[in-house]
Amino acid sequence: MALIVQKYGGTSVANIEKINNVADRVIKEYKKGHEVVVVVSAMGDTTDELIGLMKQITDQPNPREFDMLLTTGEQVSIALLTMAIQEKGYKAISLTGSQVKIETDDHHSKAEIMNIDNSRLRNELEEGKIIVVAGFQGINSQDDFTTLGRGGSDTTAVALAISLNADRCEIYSDVDGIYTTDPRIVSSAAKLDYISYEEMLELANLGAKVLHPRSVELAKSYNLKLYIASSFNYRPGTIVEGMDEMEKRKSVTGITYDKDEVKITVQQVPDEPGIAGQLFTRLAENNINVDMIIQNLQHNKENDITFTVNKEDLIKNKEYIMKVSNEIGSDGVEIDQDVAKVSIVGAGMITTPGIAAKMFTALGENKINIQMITTSDIKVSCLINADDADKALEILHESFELDKQ
Amino acid sequence: MALIVQKYGGTSVANIEKINNVADRVIKEYKKGHEVVVVVSAMGDTTDELIGLMKQITDQPNPREFDMLLTTGEQVSIALLTMAIQEKGYKAISLTGSQVKIETDDHHSKAEIMNIDNSRLRNELEEGKIIVVAGFQGINSQDDFTTLGRGGSDTTAVALAISLNADRCEIYSDVDGIYTTDPRIVSSAAKLDYISYEEMLELANLGAKVLHPRSVELAKSYNLKLYIASSFNYRPGTIVEGMDEMEKRKSVTGITYDKDEVKITVQQVPDEPGIAGQLFTRLAENNINVDMIIQNLQHNKENDITFTVNKEDLIKNKEYIMKVSNEIGSDGVEIDQDVAKVSIVGAGMITTPGIAAKMFTALGENKINIQMITTSDIKVSCLINADDADKALEILHESFELDKQ
Numbered sequence: 001m002a003l004i005v006q007k008y009g010g011t012s013v014a015n016i017e018k019i020n021n022v023a024d025r026v027i028k029e030y031k032k033g034h035e036v037v038v039v040v041s042a043m044g045d046t047t048d049e050l051i052g053l054m055k056q057i058t059d060q061p062n063p064r065e066f067d068m069l070l071t072t073g074e075q076v077s078i079a080l081l082t083m084a085i086q087e088k089g090y091k092a093i094s095l096t097g098s099q100v101k102i103e104t105d106d107h108h109s110k111a112e113i114m115n116i117d118n119s120r121l122r123n124e125l126e127e128g129k130i131i132v133v134a135g136f137q138g139i140n141s142q143d144d145f146t147t148l149g150r151g152g153s154d155t156t157a158v159a160l161a162i163s164l165n166a167d168r169c170e171i172y173s174d175v176d177g178i179y180t181t182d183p184r185i186v187s188s189a190a191k192l193d194y195i196s197y198e199e200m201l202e203l204a205n206l207g208a209k210v211l212h213p214r215s216v217e218l219a220k221s222y223n224l225k226l227y228i229a230s231s232f233n234y235r236p237g238t239i240v241e242g243m244d245e246m247e248k249r250k251s252v253t254g255i256t257y258d259k260d261e262v263k264i265t266v267q268q269v270p271d272e273p274g275i276a277g278q279l280f281t282r283l284a285e286n287n288i289n290v291d292m293i294i295q296n297l298q299h300n301k302e303n304d305i306t307f308t309v310n311k312e313d314l315i316k317n318k319e320y321i322m323k324v325s326n327e328i329g330s331d332g333v334e335i336d337q338d339v340a341k342v343s344i345v346g347a348g349m350i351t352t353p354g355i356a357a358k359m360f361t362a363l364g365e366n367k368i369n370i371q372m373i374t375t376s377d378i379k380v381s382c383l384i385n386a387d388d389a390d391k392a393l394e395i396l397h398e399s400f401e402l403d404k405q
Numbered sequence: 406m407a408l409i410v411q412k413y414g415g416t417s418v419a420n421i422e423k424i425n426n427v428a429d430r431v432i433k434e435y436k437k438g439h440e441v442v443v444v445v446s447a448m449g450d451t452t453d454e455l456i457g458l459m460k461q462i463t464d465q466p467n468p469r470e471f472d473m474l475l476t477t478g479e480q481v482s483i484a485l486l487t488m489a490i491q492e493k494g495y496k497a498i499s500l501t502g503s504q505v506k507i508e509t510d511d512h513h514s515k516a517e518i519m520n521i522d523n524s525r526l527r528n529e530l531e532e533g534k535i536i537v538v539a540g541f542q543g544i545n546s547q548d549d550f551t552t553l554g555r556g557g558s559d560t561t562a563v564a565l566a567i568s569l570n571a572d573r574c575e576i577y578s579d580v581d582g583i584y585t586t587d588p589r590i591v592s593s594a595a596k597l598d599y600i601s602y603e604e605m606l607e608l609a610n611l612g613a614k615v616l617h618p619r620s621v622e623l624a625k626s627y628n629l630k631l632y633i634a635s636s637f638n639y640r641p642g643t644i645v646e647g648m649d650e651m652e653k654r655k656s657v658t659g660i661t662y663d664k665d666e667v668k669i670t671v672q673q674v675p676d677e678p679g680i681a682g683q684l685f686t687r688l689a690e691n692n693i694n695v696d697m698i699i700q701n702l703q704h705n706k707e708n709d710i711t712f713t714v715n716k717e718d719l720i721k722n723k724e725y726i727m728k729v730s731n732e733i734g735s736d737g738v739e740i741d742q743d744v745a746k747v748s749i750v751g752a753g754m755i756t757t758p759g760i761a762a763k764m765f766t767a768l769g770e771n772k773i774n775i776q777m778i779t780t781s782d783i784k785v786s787c788l789i790n791a792d793d794a795d796k797a798l799e800i801l802h803e804s805f806e807l808d809k810q
Contacts (some may be wrong), residue, residue, distance in 0.1 A: 016461040050481065056421040057421060061488050061491075062487070062491050065488050065499055068480065068487070068499050068501075069485065072477035075476070078473065079459075079473040080462060080474065082467070082473070083462045083463050083470050086466075086467050086470070087463045099549070143504055143525075144504070
């Protein structure tokens with residue numbers, strides 16, 4: 001008997017037919033004698049509908065009230081999925097984030113899990129029940145509902161699996177697994193059977209929307225194997241696991257892109273020590289995540305500092321960014337929304353020289369201009385014009401022979 | 406400075422425009438220097454929509470999961486109303502039943518409030534916030550969400566007003582107050598300025614849908630004055646208060662009807678001592694509320710027992726009722742859904758003989774057949790054919806001169 005945590009995303013529970021399908025999948029595991037904890041997101045468009053109602057009132061909701069509103073979405077899903085399981089003749093119970101006691105910090109809309117009290121989960125499992133948990137949500141020390149932000153349901157599933165010392169953690173969505181690149185853009189994209197946490201992290205951070213980086217980080221810390229697959233078929237998916245458990249890999253595993261970043265240039269910053277530190281500290285204070293950074297420092301001159309942030313962060317914090325850039329004595333702020341980040345990722349890169357050079361050459365030969373570059377041990381990212389993104393993906397997928405899995 | 410509890414029903418918050426209207430009304434009181442606690446129901450059709458989703462899965466939901474589903478309705482309302490108040494520049498906070506700690510018993514869908522821990526309410530009021538509380542819901546000792554059943558939001562408002570020792574408890578809906586009878590049926594129906602708890606209780610029990618009997622009972626126990634008015638205008642409503650505070654009244658205050666009852670006849674019950682007790686004990690065990698009862702006992706014969714219950718109770722418990730009637734040796738059960746209960750209510754009735762006789766005569770003269778009769782100190786009810794209900798209302802309203810307020 002194993003303890004399995006399964007997570008189903010919003011598209012997997014988008015309507016009653018799909019909810020019944022998830023119920024069948026859950027019961028299938030339960031009937032094998034396993035204990036099953038299921039984490040679900042809000043049904044399909046529910047969150048958008050709630051936000052639509054809200055936008056008729058305000059564009060800048062109080063974050064606590066925003067979470068109060070949004071957490072109803074998963075609560076509806078868990079009640080309906082539980083009823084569907086019960087209707088098929090099996091014992092089940094739904095629990096919200098507050099009922100499980102998924103304790104988080106106070107950062108509404110971006111809360112982090114501090115602790116999970118699994119006593120109720122244990123009790124309900126002992127009574128032979130399938131447990132259906134609301135993803136994406138928790139409770140802070142004041143008993144207020146919090147949400148975990150993007151990919152929060154994945155994080156809920158991974159955190160529960162760790163807390164319960166689960167044997168498996170399975171993340172189901174509308175995609176079959178992790179691909180070498182986006183199959184909607186590059187038709188020869190191939191599915192990976194295995195991927196390391198590190199590669200997955202780079203892919204997740206870089207825009208592969210299958211799994212949120214936070215959930216991968218968490219799984220990595222506790223060495224929890226993840227299984228990524230589709231909820232609409234039983235085709236094998238992708239296993240995410242530690243690098244040491246995996247056979248030697250190609251130098252590049254996957255190619256990804258991100259169109260959700262914007263390039264911000266803080267112009268004519270005075271050349272004083274600590275200016276960059278001051279800028280990015282002030283941005284961090286407002287929870288703005290900065291991705292790529294370029295500062296081309298020339299002494300005794302005023303210089304530009306260029307960085308990228310998520311589009312959503314820009315929309316929320318535009319005035320704040322203007323204020324901060326003013327504080328540090330900048331001349332003005334230039335914003336370019338028309339950019340995309342293309343990245344190659346691979347654990348084998350560390351031991352294979354010349355990978356970055358090969359990427360730059362391939363893009364250059366195809367007249368794609370590189371605006372910014374960042375690298376890590378297992379990835380190289382280039383910021384390019386958004387219009388070039390699809391073409392870049394094709395070129396790189398072919399250059400690194402990813403169609404030949 | 407007064408502490409005011411206001412309650413707004415589902416039609417009062419049916420859309421964003423109406424939510425903004427409620428926000429304005431709440432702020433109006435707050436600006437006078439009062440402390441305001443607002444209780445709201447789910448938006449208009451939300452509950453029906455949730456039940457619609459559920460019915461695609463099951464007609465007999467697990468009661469705990471049903472409450473899990475339904476409680477999301479008010480949670481959406483409180484978040485949106487709070488945002489609307491905040492958007493207009495005032496401090497506000499929303500609280501669910503579980504956050505207020507409205508502790509109830511375990512009877513899902515019909516829970517009773519055991520205790521309210523008002524410490525959080527007090528704290529938030531001290532911080533100058535308008536508090537928006539989800540009506541209709543509470544939490545049991547296992548941390549599970551419960552709902553209070555019909556009229557639950559009224560009960561929430563009254564219970565909060567009592568717990569906080571509020572100066573006023575105002576119940577707003579889409580009606581202007583309490584009328585002598587249903588103005589949609591009898592055009593000369595007149596609004597009452599005052600009504601006693603006792604009369605209101607009879608009216609509420611008998612189908613005047615303005616205020617749930619439980620909330621009136623509760624208000625009566627603590628001698629809490631209620632104010633019933635419309636949320637769509639500022640016309641004076643009706644005050645519900647103790648009988649001793651009121652001037653001498655007419656013998657009949659109001660006439661009401663209830664089409665939600667069904668007549669059940671348990672046929673050919675053996676004439677043994679304790680049979681009726683056994684029947685109604687078994688019904689009570691399943692939380693079936695019985696209203697009118699007739700047993701025309703003839704010794705040494707088998708007899709029928711006839712009683713009425715709410716239609717909803719019948720639907721939920723039909724099989725159970727069949728089983729119980731079988732247990733006690735009955736021949737069969739006959740169900741008549743085509744009935745209506747018409748009642749006259751008035752505190753002055755106690756001291757005015759002949760009121761019941763006048764009612765029976767008026768109905769009889771108009772060829773309306775009376776199937777069952779019950780009386781109390783301040784009301785007389787007749788069960789008649791449903792088709793005769795509107796006519797009966799007109800006749801009785803005229804006979805007792807209620808148009809001459």
